[in-house]
Amino acid sequence: xxxxxxxxxxxxxxxxxxxxxxxxxxxxxxxxxxxxxxxxxxxxxxxxxxxxxxxxxxxxxxxxxxxxxxxxxxxxxxxxxxxxxxxxxxxxxxxxxxxxxxxxxxxxxxxxxxxxxxxxxxxxxxxxxxxxxxxxxxxxxxxxxxxxxxxxxxxxxxxxxxxxxxxxxxxxxxxxxxxxxxxxxxxxxxxxxxxxxxxxxxxxxxxxxxxxxxxxxxxxxxxxxxxxxxxxxxxxxxxxxxxxxxxxxxxxxxxxxxxxxxxxxxxxxxxxxxxxxxxxxxxxxxxxxxxxxxxxxxxxxxxxxxxxxxxxxxxxxxxxxxxxxxxxxxxxxxxxxxxxxxxxxxxxxxxxxxxxxxxxxxxxxxxxxxxxxxxxxxxxxxxxxxxxxxxxxxx
Numbered sequence: 001x002x003x004x005x006x007x008x009x010x011x012x013x014x015x016x017x018x019x020x021x022x023x024x025x026x027x028x029x030x031x032x033x034x035x036x037x038x039x040x041x042x043x044x045x046x047x048x049x050x051x052x053x054x055x056x057x058x059x060x061x062x063x064x065x066x067x068x069x070x071x072x073x074x075x076x077x078x079x080x081x082x083x084x085x086x087x088x089x090x091x092x093x094x095x096x097x098x099x100x101x102x103x104x105x106x107x108x109x110x111x112x113x114x115x116x117x118x119x120x121x122x123x124x125x126x127x128x129x130x131x132x133x134x135x136x137x138x139x140x141x142x143x144x145x146x147x148x149x150x151x152x153x154x155x156x157x158x159x160x161x162x163x164x165x166x167x168x169x170x171x172x173x174x175x176x177x178x179x180x181x182x183x184x185x186x187x188x189x190x191x192x193x194x195x196x197x198x199x200x201x202x203x204x205x206x207x208x209x210x211x212x213x214x215x216x217x218x219x220x221x222x223x224x225x226x227x228x229x230x231x232x233x234x235x236x237x238x239x240x241x242x243x244x245x246x247x248x249x250x251x252x253x254x255x256x257x258x259x260x261x262x263x264x265x266x267x268x269x270x271x272x273x274x275x276x277x278x279x280x281x282x283x284x285x286x287x288x289x290x291x292x293x294x295x296x297x298x299x300x301x302x303x304x305x306x307x308x309x310x311x312x313x314x315x316x317x318x319x320x321x322x323x324x325x326x327x328x329x330x331x332x333x334x335x336x337x338x339x340x341x342x343x344x345x346x347x348x349x350x351x352x353x354x355x356x357x358x359x360x361x362x363x364x365x366x367x368x369x370x371x372x373x374x375x376x377x378x379x380x381x382x383x384x385x386x387x388x389x390x391x392x393x394x395x
């Protein structure tokens with residue numbers, strides 16, 4: 001099966017007019033926002049102007065500041081973002097895209113992590129409506145979280161918190177698109193997907209009407225009141241949602257859009273990495289149903305956590321991540337390829353939790369790390385006694 005790099009080799013020499021914009025292009029542009037463009041791209045223009053630089057020029061400037069070797073120590077999946085920038089910037093299809101209005105707002109004290117970039121594609125057509133031709137098609141890419149354990153906790157926190165980045169996403173698009181008359185696509189991966197849908201729905205009316213498509217690539221869902229709002233109902237027909245077979249983040253909270261389930265060559269939670277998603281031509285290779293972990297998240301964990309109060313969700317999520325952090329790993333990639341000692345540390349931490357929290361966590365751990373038969377035996381013995389019907393109910 002093919003991946004991103006194969007796609008660039010196959011379609012990289014064709015413009016968006018010759019080969020219409022498709023779902024793979026959308027994921028590529030969403031993933032590209034993981035590149036740290038500080039000192040490379042111009043910031044937000046309060047007048048909504050799109051004065052920026054081409055992707056090929058951004059590639060050139062980025063690699064005058066950084067070297068590819070600088071990213072070899074990065075163990076997270078976003079380590080490949082600079083490599084993708086290198087490949088995309090050298091193609092005819094992506095090299096001429098104009099990048100502008102870059103924002104990278106990170107405030108650890110205020111727990112704010114928000115980054116986005118405007119991408120003007122120029123003359124283009126959409127695969128969904130190939131008969132239409134646009135003088136300029138705009139893609140707004142929202143950055144997601146990396147695979148650090150802290151980053152994943154931020155995705156889980158959406159289940160009980162109003163994330164500051166949600167309001168920032170609205171302010172961002174209302175500023176940079178205030179006088180826009182061109183068609184717009186918004187998209188992102190992980191938390192970036194959540195922000196793309198949120199901004200598309202909650203932006204000013206004229207902007208909301210200009211949104212042709214909104215892409216959700218394995219992003220967490222929303223609270224029911226948002227899904228039932230008039231704004232979300234208005235754009236729901238334009239939302240495209242994709243998740244891998246063993247989706248974790250993409251199964252959190254509620255969704256009103258059924259997902260396209262994508263085949264992945266990754267294992268378990270590592271399927272969140274878009275580089276593991278399988279492609280065939282200009283589309284993803286799909287399958288008919290979720291895998292074991294994706295099913296657990298969709299039918300058991302998400303339904304259970306939706307029943308409990310926000311304060312209880314916080315306790316549960318804090319407990320979950322205390323178990324993951326007990327391994328000593330900093331990223332999920334490290335965690336998934338860890339050793340027996342790190343997994344036994346997780347088991348010991350699980351045993352210290354009260355029964356009510358511990359039971360569902362043990363079931364979740366079994367599915368997340370089902371390749372660890374020997375190391376996780378204590379957890380597996382407990383999990384076998386559980387079923388979806390016997391999970392602890394909320395008080």
